[in-house]
Amino acid sequence: MTARPEHLPERLALLADMQAATYITEGLLTGREDVPSIALNKATEELPVDDARFRLRPVRDLIDDVMHKFRDDERPPTAADAWLAPRLHATLRLTRREAADARLWSYLALGVAPDYVVRRHLPATPRKDGGAPSVARARFRGVHYTQAFARLWWTAELFRNGPDYAPVVVACGNQDMLNTALRMDVVDHRPTALALVRLIERGVIRTGREANALASAVNASAATLMYDVVAQDSERDAEPLRDWIAAAEGASPVSRNALPEGPQEERAPENSVVVLTDYFEGLYADAPVRGRELASDPPAG
Amino acid sequence: MRAYPYARPSGPVTLRVTAVRLNGPDEAREDLDTKGYSVVEQVVALGRAERPDWETARLKLSATVPAREIETKGHWSDLTVVAVLTEKATNARTVARLEPEGSDKREWTGTVTLARPDHLDRATLSVHVVATVDGVPGRIIASSERDWMVDVTADVPLRDRQLDVVTVSFARAAEWLRPFRDAPWMVDTSGRMPTVRLNTDFEGLTALVQGAGTKVESLVGEMLLSQLCTDVWTAVFHTAIGDLEIEDDGTPLLPPDWRGEVLREMLPDVVPGRSVEDALREVHARRTGDGTWAELQPRIHYAATRRAEVPKALGETVRGIERLDQEATA
Incomplete structure (x- = not known):
């Protein structure tokens, strides 16, 4: 199995697509090879800012801890995502502009934690063509909703309610919700994202198929209904995030047990979340769900 | 509708x-x-x-x-x-x-x-x-x-993007460029925006492309530029089509960034008479399996030369040379 990189520099860095591609080898994807970490770190670019947020060690410590926590599982389950997403978010303290740089995520996946990407995303079953099981390339280098770490960070960013990461944990519990919703523009509206989570909490949505059906119905309805108007969000204030980033310097490592706190942004108006939750529940009742008649559909993993 | x-x-x-x-x-x-x-x-x-x-x-x-x-x-x-x-x-x-x-x-x-x-x-x-x-x-x-x-970054309000052109010595640049030191230029499509790197190891190339100099030089520069643009369009098309997100039912999705813009612009020339979505599906199918990818290459090349305005540049160069000849013999 792919091992922890031998060489871990002090600071995170950026890894351009072209460089990243040369390190995503068949051997790595099948978990048989390590990433040549010294060579890789020669191919990186420096981050444009130099502050405490970009120390490599706290991120690697998180990875070591999540690997340890789920060491008995054949591969870290979805619970690992729920554990890691808020903690990664609260450790990195990125702006969205910074998080939109795919080079940072490629570096995390190849330079900091290729061993985790392989453990988390190596399928149990062989490929369709009979080849050895292999991690999808896009887990190392890809769009924000597939890349191993970008998807966790964006889930935390889009599903948190101000400083509260609890909805993120719920969202990570249903992988199809995560995979489907994260790629849809509707979740960029915070009350919409939170309402989807509420339906999981209410037990309305339990399986992956149900999550997909709900997400499609909500997305389709957004073409004619302006959720922003029927369920207003509070105005976004840049100040709390700025303060949170500034406080990174003296911050202690995020708690391994309690859920960390995000930036002290205003929460979404409760009323807006409730209005949409009720509305989505109604939409879902009318939505076609594959195999809905099979009441014992196992939860997706 | x-x-x-x-x-x-x-x-x-x-x-x-x-x-x-x-x-x-x-x-x-x-x-x-x-x-x-x-x-x-x-x-x-x-x-x-x-x-x-x-x-x-x-x-x-x-x-x-x-x-x-x-x-x-x-x-x-x-x-x-x-x-x-x-x-x-x-x-x-x-x-x-x-x-x-x-x-x-x-x-x-x-x-x-x-x-x-x-x-x-x-x-x-x-x-x-x-x-x-x-x-x-x-x-x-x-x-x-x-x-x-x-x-957020542009300083001129134009819808069409200007291509990023940087001049760099390939022999002394980042490691990945060194093997290409004999190439006059390189198109890098891996970043946020495609970039053209001009190799300064070719003396006079930058001046030629920038069109500063004598009439002959500016004619050649014009030609060179359209050639370079053809390369760029071809490269960006292949990058865009090679990196598609596929839906569960096999439908390829138009990428949200410049890759999508490139496809929207070029697909009507590559697969004429079809909607962009249909054309995308067709090109993706040909690339990934049914063996007719090679037959599509002339169309991709055609779409690229059209965008790069090669016929126009060539026509102007030919006329420009005639004029120079006339001036020389006059």
Whole structure:
């Protein structure tokens, strides 16, 4: 199995697509090879800012801890995502502009934690063509909703309610919700994202198929209904995030047990979340769900 | 044209950015020069700001809605007009309500704020008219036809992007460029925007491409440039088509960034007479399996030469040389 990189520099860095591609080898994807970490770190670019947020060690410590926590599982389950997403978010303290740089995520996946990407995303079953099981390339280098770490960070960013990461944990519990919703523009509206989570909490949505059906119905309805108007969000204030980033310097490592706190942004108006939750529940009742008649559909993993 | 299960007005909705104010730390303010936004292009170029440390940009907006039609037909109540500022790359979404000016409610004005840390590159700005229809509140009854673009870094408000051209010595540059030291230029499509790297190890190449010099040089430069552009278009097309996200049912998706723009632009020449989505499906199918990828190459090449205006450049070069000959013999 792919091992922890031998060489871990002090600071995170950026890894351009072209460089990243040369390190995503068949051997790595099948978990048989390590990433040549010294060579890789020669191919990186420096981050444009130099502050405490970009120390490599706290991120690697998180990875070591999540690997340890789920060491008995054949591969870290979805619970690992729920554990890691808020903690990664609260450790990195990125702006969205910074998080939109795919080079940072490629570096995390190849330079900091290729061993985790392989453990988390190596399928149990062989490929369709009979080849050895292999991690999808896009887990190392890809769009924000597939890349191993970008998807966790964006889930935390889009599903948190101000400083509260609890909805993120719920969202990570249903992988199809995560995979489907994260790629849809509707979740960029915070009350919409939170309402989807509420339906999981209410037990309305339990399986992956149900999550997909709900997400499609909500997305389709957004073409004619302006959720922003029927369920207003509070105005976004840049100040709390700025303060949170500034406080990174003296911050202690995020708690391994309690859920960390995000930036002290205003929460979404409760009323807006409730209005949409009720509305989505109604939409879902009318939505076609594959195999809905099979009441014992196992939860997706 | 999509069908809606409720009545919508047919008149147009338009949107204009009328002023842009940048706010920096400590109450610092700057009004963006009017050259920083264009009503014709419908683009705001925030890179034109003089203070590099601006934190928010407040865009003053004015929208016109078909107020008379809405009034006379009477299908709609609780009219709201909202401006929506989004960017795919950062999943940012900011919504601002506009207020009616005057009693006829034709013109609506307001301000939308762009927070710099929430944006990376280009945000899209649109306006929507929302109303209660048949007892259902929040219906989108009309939207602006053409979005505005708010470019966070560009200093000229142009919709079409300028290609990034950098000059660099391949022999002394980053490791990956060194094996290409014999090449005059290299197209790098892996980043956020495609970049052309001109090899300064070729003496005089930069001057040629920049068109500075004698008549002969500028003729050659023109030719060279269109050749270079062909390379660029070919490379970006292949990059875009090679990196598609595929839906579960096998439908390829148009990428959200420049890759999508490139495909929209070139696919009509590659697979003529089909919708962009159909053309995309066709090209993807040919590339991934059914063996006719090679047969498509001439069409891709054709689409690239057309974009690069090779026929025009060649025609002008030929004429230019004739003229030079005439001058020489005169």
